[in-house]
Amino acid sequence: MPSSVVKADRTEAENARLVDAMRFLAKHDEQGFAWLDPELHVLESFGSFTDTLTPGAPAVETFDALIGLEEELLALKTSPDSEPLVLANVLPAASTHGVRITLSVYWMAGEKQFLLVISRASSFAEIEFRLAAETRARAIAEAEIAAQARLLQRINQELAAANRDLQEFASVISHDLRAPLRGLRYAATDAKAALTSGDAVLASAGVNQALSLSRRMSAMLTGLLEYARIGRKADVAEPVQTGNLVREIVESVQAGCEQRIEVEGDWPVITTVAEALDIVLRNLIENAVKHHDRFDGLIIVRAERTGDRLLISVSDDGPGIDPAWHEAIFLPFRQIDDDDVVDGAGIGLALVKKTVESLGCTIDVQSDPAKARGTTFTVDWPLILPA
């Protein structure tokens, strides 16, 4: 037994009793001891967990947890504080009982030997460790469940919105396309009857009517598909020079109309979805032109900054819209005056409203023919569209 156990100032009997006590503790408290020479070869070992230590063999090559630590162990010899190298809570590869151990290696400067102490890992530390690990794992699992729940909620909301769109779509198709389809059938029936009776002129008129109605239906379907598309794809917000945009739109609309269109106010650079703003401006301006009852009419397109919003208004001095229709005008294919012959599929304002709302904005209409001529549509648009 190396002198780190046996002391010269004790009697041989006292030393023997001490050694016996250590052996007893090592056996029953599951501790192991090993002495290593300055080059880390095993000199002697006894107690638990030392089965793999072979006298004469390098400890760092035979004991799992010490493999690779030769440099760190040899450095203990020069450490001024005599601090041990400690590996806590290690489950050795050879362990058959799942017993965790703590290894402590000391450099015994007096004896010029290493002392390796292997003991069962503290049960309290084990519980604390496990508790902390399990708590963290649970927190992670809960966070993941919450994230999945949020994702599921978002998917459900999108599905509900998609279902509403689908129902609206189906309703519009079945209701609003029925009228031109019926007209198409009548025109075709009339054309057939005229052909049978030999009236080529009447037959030709019927065919032209059928062609006109099918073109109208095609335009309605195109408008409807564009309507359905709004809000379905992820649009990217970017800086848009609104002044340039509105002037381009006015130029293109002005080319095909008699009314005067003027641009007023403050048109700044904003961060938005350019396509969405184009749809709104273009349809509001075209709508004002289309429903104006005078060739010398005036349409004013104005923008005004207020806080972090841009208020865009399109005003005309046309016939006005009865307040009773202020909601219905935003429905697809609703035209307030069926006696007027107007081109288009009657979906412009519906496109505007859906576009505006898909971006979280609002649209307002001010008009009362009983009090005065004219209509103003106002859209409340953010200067910077949130991501």
Place this chain on the structure above:
Amino acid sequence: MITKKLLLLGEIGVGKTSLVRRLVHDELPSDYRATMGVDLYRYEIDGVGQDGRRALELVVWDLDGNYGLSIFRHVYSKGASGALIVGDVMRYATLEHMVSLADGFTEALPSRQFSFVVNKLDLIDEPDPKRLPEKLRGADRPMVWTSALTAHNVRTAFRQVSDAILRREG
């Protein structure tokens, strides 16, 4: 036979224990219990090295993921010849953490070998680099997509890093 120390690094729950148990015992833990401290495993791997004929005994250190980056200040990481840095393909935060662990490992154990392992491939259709953080995609290190559940590429991951260790250290 040469014996080398290999670290398994990664956030908790990414599958470090499942990977090494699949390698060593060809089984998975029956229930999830977070590793505490370190579990050691020995595994003999052959057909590695420059000529592909050498054998290497790995002592795999399955470390408690709770340590995070502080593992590199801990004696557990000393003397390691290499590491597998593991992430869970379904948890983006663990993939981001792989980059931090790689930086920490390189600083603490310069010129030692490591590979990235993206685990739980069985939960997606196929390896998808778009799921990875940009820094991980652009890292100049071997990357293996594994499934401890199906054993896909598990042996490959350990073999690859063993090979790299032997080529460097001999």
